[in-house]
Amino acid sequence: MSSTAPNSAHGLARGEEVLLEVRGAAKRFGNREVLKQISLNIAPGEFLTLLGESGSGKTTLLRLIAGFEQPSAGEIWMNGARLDTLPPYQRRVNTVFQHYALFPHLSVADNVAYGLRVKKTPPSEIAGRVDSTLHMVKMQEFAAARPSKLSGGQQQRVALARALVNRPELLLLDEPLSALDANLRKRMQSELKALQREIGITFLFVTHDQEEAMALSDRIALLRNGELEQVSTPREIYAHPATAYTAQFIGQTNVLRGEVQAGLATCGSIRFSTVAGPDGPATFSLRPEKIHFRTDSAAGASFAGFKGTIRQQIYGGATELLEVDCGGGQLLRVRIPARGWLSGEHQFVFSAADAIRVRE
Amino acid sequence: MYSRAYKAIVSIPPLLWVGLFLLLPYALMFAHSFWVVRNGFLVHEWNLGNFKTLASNPVYAQVLFRTMRIAASVTLLSLLLGYPLAYYLSFHAQARKELLYQLVIVPLWVSYLVRGYAWKTILGSEGVLNGFLRYFHVTHEPVAFLLYSPFAVVLVLTHIYTPFVFLPIYAALEHIPRQLIEASHDLGASSAQTFFRVILPLSIPGLLAGATFAFVLSLGDFLAPLLVGGASGTMIANVVQSLFGAAYDWPLGSAISICILLITVGLLFLTERLEKRWSFQ
Numbered sequence: 001m002s003s004t005a006p007n008s009a010h011g012l013a014r015g016e017e018v019l020l021e022v023r024g025a026a027k028r029f030g031n032r033e034v035l036k037q038i039s040l041n042i043a044p045g046e047f048l049t050l051l052g053e054s055g056s057g058k059t060t061l062l063r064l065i066a067g068f069e070q071p072s073a074g075e076i077w078m079n080g081a082r083l084d085t086l087p088p089y090q091r092r093v094n095t096v097f098q099h100y101a102l103f104p105h106l107s108v109a110d111n112v113a114y115g116l117r118v119k120k121t122p123p124s125e126i127a128g129r130v131d132s133t134l135h136m137v138k139m140q141e142f143a144a145a146r147p148s149k150l151s152g153g154q155q156q157r158v159a160l161a162r163a164l165v166n167r168p169e170l171l172l173l174d175e176p177l178s179a180l181d182a183n184l185r186k187r188m189q190s191e192l193k194a195l196q197r198e199i200g201i202t203f204l205f206v207t208h209d210q211e212e213a214m215a216l217s218d219r220i221a222l223l224r225n226g227e228l229e230q231v232s233t234p235r236e237i238y239a240h241p242a243t244a245y246t247a248q249f250i251g252q253t254n255v256l257r258g259e260v261q262a263g264l265a266t267c268g269s270i271r272f273s274t275v276a277g278p279d280g281p282a283t284f285s286l287r288p289e290k291i292h293f294r295t296d297s298a299a300g301a302s303f304a305g306f307k308g309t310i311r312q313q314i315y316g317g318a319t320e321l322l323e324v325d326c327g328g329g330q331l332l333r334v335r336i337p338a339r340g341w342l343s344g345e346h347q348f349v350f351s352a353a354d355a356i357r358v359r360e
Numbered sequence: 361m362y363s364r365a366y367k368a369i370v371s372i373p374p375l376l377w378v379g380l381f382l383l384l385p386y387a388l389m390f391a392h393s394f395w396v397v398r399n400g401f402l403v404h405e406w407n408l409g410n411f412k413t414l415a416s417n418p419v420y421a422q423v424l425f426r427t428m429r430i431a432a433s434v435t436l437l438s439l440l441l442g443y444p445l446a447y448y449l450s451f452h453a454q455a456r457k458e459l460l461y462q463l464v465i466v467p468l469w470v471s472y473l474v475r476g477y478a479w480k481t482i483l484g485s486e487g488v489l490n491g492f493l494r495y496f497h498v499t500h501e502p503v504a505f506l507l508y509s510p511f512a513v514v515l516v517l518t519h520i521y522t523p524f525v526f527l528p529i530y531a532a533l534e535h536i537p538r539q540l541i542e543a544s545h546d547l548g549a550s551s552a553q554t555f556f557r558v559i560l561p562l563s564i565p566g567l568l569a570g571a572t573f574a575f576v577l578s579l580g581d582f583l584a585p586l587l588v589g590g591a592s593g594t595m596i597a598n599v600v601q602s603l604f605g606a607a608y609d610w611p612l613g614s615a616i617s618i619c620i621l622l623i624t625v626g627l628l629f630l631t632e633r634l635e636k637r638w639s640f641q
Contacts, residue, residue: 088545
């Protein structure tokens, strides 16, 4: 089997460079099929996020690449060579674990030096590399400390340094920020992104947090029940979700179910013109922020209007979220710039082009 | 909050227990070690004669060193048996783990005496092992050193104390987060490197606890040498036993006991320090 021919369906254009290639990888634990025929390419220097709910198989895919599990079917290639047949310690891949997994009996510096020592790197070189890597994650002053003396955020930095010092071609990060509190997490996100740009190592990042995925990634691979739902850039996946699941998982949305006939969609009491797809039953995703209060400027066939009663108003700082009953129990969520207390019936409008036709 | 009266009442039974069964006997033993037996009667005359006897008569030092040598051999052998067993159970036994664990523990339910006697029938000159060796013409005469020798004592004690060594090591290995082993492999360490750099250091507290069990229990053992030791396998506890029995020299027996007690307490103190030094959880 050749190692070339990346498939554009996996999100990379033909002929682009490929670092890691997952070919039809599947994983079964007993009768349970955790991963089903996953094919995915990762380009050098890319920040790719595996996003999914717990049980979606994202961590299993990571563990297949790290070598902690063997695929039940399929292959994994890196730089044109088989990866899945190698033991973990022969792969030029390093992992940052969810709970850091620092060695409790070793100091911070010894933890970071671990990978270099077991590979018999000359001691003179080890000292310099450990020092500069600790400097990179701003932990050089803790070199002599034991991991148990460090805070969660500091342990996270050491775990990162311990992996990066080996100069892996691919860094796997298994929900590395999930154990941190919200503020620290935001700060670590931006540091992680800056670090990745600076050193240019390919990151494969696993998270269940769609906001984190959006903030960090070059591309997001959304997993659902062991299958790839969609692989796209954050902007693309948000603006053009392929399925109702994706639309609901990435950000908030209104899922409109109805019929399309002769270019006209009817979803409950809402009608709008559409050019997307054939006639018949159809599902659309309409983001809450794409719905506005009616003004005179928005008129014509490219706009759709509806009347609705405000049932709930949830204040969110700069914006607020309205739950609007547009008749017959059909509820739509509308996000508007914050503007004070609202009630009663209102006229709403949205651009028909913002109702994205999705698969179920 | 509990009242003072309640606290006083509940603390009486343990205090009584410790006082009657621990402090009082030790105090008596301590006092005896400075007394003397004259004309078959115990004389409460304070002196250091017993300790001088221990220091000047080489027989006691000889038996004490033999005892420590036997205890050290038992410790080493039961570590060599117990550690791999614990390692296998913890990391590789998988579904058989429960069963194997029970199989290691089961001998502890059988009386020490029964197991000691069982070895007698195995090792004796008309025993199972010699019969086997002769049947296959490996030997023509019964092999004598099998029974009534330090070798037999070490063998029996190792058999008896290996589960005691196994248990704390197994507990320590079970406590090692498996992600640390994955992290080690991930960083490029082979299985052997992972063992020596991660698993072994993290199991040292269990290893020390097991070694202490084996050494201290062997040090004070008198049944195994009584059953299978013979003259050449006599240990210090047998000397104490005979001094308290037939020889009727409680003061000298107490002096020896005090020495063993000091060695044991010193050892426990040392291993406790070491265990603390190596515990990171």
